[in-house]
Amino acid sequence: MKVLGIETSCDECSASVVEDGEKILSNVIMTQIPFHAQWNGVVPEIASRKHVEWIYTVAEEAIVKAELGVKDIDAVAATNRPGLFGSLLVGLSFAKAFAWARNIPFIAVDHMLAHLYAPRLSETQKPEYPFLGLLVSGGHTIICRADDFDNITVMGTTIDDAAGEAFDKVSKFYGFGYPGGEAIDKLSRNGDSEAFRFPLPSLHKGGFTADMDGRSFHLHRYDVSYSGLKTAVVNQLEMFKVKKGVIKNEDIAASFQKTAVEILLRALLNAAEDTGLSTIVAGGGVAANSLLRSRLAGQKHLRCIFPPLSLCGDNGAMIAGIGYQYLARGERSPLDITPSARVTGFKKKYP
Numbered sequence: 001m002k003v004l005g006i007e008t009s010c011d012e013c014s015a016s017v018v019e020d021g022e023k024i025l026s027n028v029i030m031t032q033i034p035f036h037a038q039w040n041g042v043v044p045e046i047a048s049r050k051h052v053e054w055i056y057t058v059a060e061e062a063i064v065k066a067e068l069g070v071k072d073i074d075a076v077a078a079t080n081r082p083g084l085f086g087s088l089l090v091g092l093s094f095a096k097a098f099a100w101a102r103n104i105p106f107i108a109v110d111h112m113l114a115h116l117y118a119p120r121l122s123e124t125q126k127p128e129y130p131f132l133g134l135l136v137s138g139g140h141t142i143i144c145r146a147d148d149f150d151n152i153t154v155m156g157t158t159i160d161d162a163a164g165e166a167f168d169k170v171s172k173f174y175g176f177g178y179p180g181g182e183a184i185d186k187l188s189r190n191g192d193s194e195a196f197r198f199p200l201p202s203l204h205k206g207g208f209t210a211d212m213d214g215r216s217f218h219l220h221r222y223d224v225s226y227s228g229l230k231t232a233v234v235n236q237l238e239m240f241k242v243k244k245g246v247i248k249n250e251d252i253a254a255s256f257q258k259t260a261v262e263i264l265l266r267a268l269l270n271a272a273e274d275t276g277l278s279t280i281v282a283g284g285g286v287a288a289n290s291l292l293r294s295r296l297a298g299q300k301h302l303r304c305i306f307p308p309l310s311l312c313g314d315n316g317a318m319i320a321g322i323g324y325q326y327l328a329r330g331e332r333s334p335l336d337i338t339p340s341a342r343v344t345g346f347k348k349k350y351p
């Protein structure tokens with residue numbers, strides 16, 4: 001089955017054709033970065049207008065690159081949550097219209113579940129369930145247990161900023177570049193990560209224990225927080241300076257990145273220890289971070305699976321891929337389904 005996947009939840013306008021949920025025939029990603037760069041962040045109104053301008057061409061290109069015609073598309077999948085409402089509306093409406101006009105099945109999918117599905121599209125690494133999921137993007141930070149592509153139990157989240165948001169805000173403050181994550185990752189390569197010693201959040205000291213399935217879980221051990229780190233880097237730099245002499249931007253970036261990754265790692269390793277799960281699957285834009293990838297790869301007792309860099313950020317292939325799984329089960333979405341900016345189902349539901 002050849003599924004056309006449409007992704008317009010934020011600032012990437014993407015369409016892809018994936019065969020049987022695993023084989024990418026095409027994956028066209030048009031980024032809006034140049035249009036948002038001067039504002040140092042995504043401007044929702046610009047984003048939705050660009051999606052309106054581009055979606056037809058991007059979808060057409062995806063079908064042509066797959067060496068197919070419109071008639072060869074068997075079904076359409078589109079992101080309908082979470083994301084920028086206006087942006088979601090464009091891709092969703094396009095996908096619904098396409099499916100209606102061709103009289104083919106349509107499925108609306110969750111963007112974060114799709115990020116977790118992305119590694120299944122790579123040739124080499126196909127994770128088996130259950131595993132621990134690390135979802136890190138510009139708007140979400142989620143540590144979860146995944147029992148199936150659509151069955152996750154959220155164990156930990158951020159209690160304030162998302163991981164990607166922290167990268168973006170620090171980068172914006174110091175003018176390191178846009179988008180922030182990639183800019184900080186690059187700068188860090190030439191920086192001294194020991195120049196500043198930023199504190200780790202102490203939220204894991206609190207919490208309470210709960211008994212589930214005969215095992216004791218210490219709740220909050222899987223949560224993360226970034227507002228303290230962000231304040232330290234932006235407002236209290238001198239307080240945490242360790243290195244003597246001239247401080248370079250590269251040092252600030254590297255010290256921040258090291259702490260940001262450590263925060264994620266600590267919560268994730270707690271979850272791995274408590275659940276006994278030894279496979280970790282990462283997804284979302286921050287999963288492209290080079291330090292996160294190398295630090296996780298260094299955990300020899302764990303098998304860590306990352307999507308290829310090209311599938312870490314937003315893309316239509318992950319939408320088509322997970323869409324196929326629902327369609328193969330016979331599921332369909334009604335054509336009057338609407339977008340949703342947030343996903344209430346991601347509220348914590350401990351194992």
Ligand code: KG4
Pocket residue numbers: 010136137138139140163164165167168179180181182185284285286287288289290312313314
């Ligand atoms: O998944 P994504 O493309 O879009 C959302 O769904 O939000 O994630 C975007 C986020 C941004 O915050 C961006 O700064 C971050 O991913 N990001 C990175 C890196 N590349 C992108 N963060 C850290 N290191 C990177 N190399």
Ligand code: ZN
Pocket residue numbers: 111115137138284285313314
């Ligand atoms: Zn995303």
